Amino acid sequence: MSNPVIEDVTRHATSSLVAVAGHPIHAMLVTFPIALVVSTLGCDLFYWWTADPFWGRAGLYASGFAFWLGILASLAGTAELLLVKGIRKRVASWIHAIAAITLMSIVGANWGLRLHDPDVVLPLGLMVSLLGLVFVGLAGWHGGKLVFDHGIGLMVSSDD
Numbered sequence: 001m002s003n004p005v006i007e008d009v010t011r012h013a014t015s016s017l018v019a020v021a022g023h024p025i026h027a028m029l030v031t032f033p034i035a036l037v038v039s040t041l042g043c044d045l046f047y048w049w050t051a052d053p054f055w056g057r058a059g060l061y062a063s064g065f066a067f068w069l070g071i072l073a074s075l076a077g078t079a080e081l082l083l084v085k086g087i088r089k090r091v092a093s094w095i096h097a098i099a100a101i102t103l104m105s106i107v108g109a110n111w112g113l114r115l116h117d118p119d120v121v122l123p124l125g126l127m128v129s130l131l132g133l134v135f136v137g138l139a140g141w142h143g144g145k146l147v148f149d150h151g152i153g154l155m156v157s158s159d160d
């Protein structure tokens with residue numbers, strides 16, 4: 001019996017091309033910026049609480065790694081978006097990309113601010129970290145929708 005959900009997924013190819021044995025590299029990489037954006041906010045809150053410069057330095061490293069690993073993940077995501085027709089054709093993919101690029105701008109600004117002025121953490125750095133948390137939620141949620149609602153990146157078996 002035909003399954004309408006599987007039929008919609010298979011109408012245009014949505015399987016990942018930037019993948020290891022069919023598993024999308026983008027999905028493997030995004031865990032790093034997500035965790036590091038949250039960690040940056042954690043460092044700022046500990047810095048506020050303790051005034052220990054250690055947390056200022058930790059926030060500088062967390063935001064820097066969040067930015068560069070986010071860029072790496074975004075390159076893999078952008079390659080999928082441009083190369084795979086079934087991904088390119090879905091509005092949801094572009095909504096996710098816009099949220100992700102906005103996120104990367106915020107994360108880059110957060111790192112750049114700290115690089116030039118370590119005292120920027122309170123209050124500006126903390127506020128940028130909070131904005132980063134909002135956008136990591138938005139970008140991550142929309143990325144999840146691509147997989148769970150639109151079946152993007154799945155290896156669909158003809159037996160299913």
Ligand code: HEM
Pocket residue numbers: 015016024025026027030033034070073074075077078079080081087093096097100101103104136139140141142143144146147152153
């Ligand atoms: C321009 C940048 C980006 C583009 C074009 C993009 C594109 C995509 C695509 C096509 C997918 C479907 C899975 C796949 O085929 O790999 C996806 C999934 C996802 N993306 Fe992105 N992405 C970008 C950046 C980001 C960033 C920075 C994050 C971090 C918050 C992120 C979080 C996610 C998540 C959480 C998923 C679901 C993965 C899963 O559930 O396994 N994306 N993205």
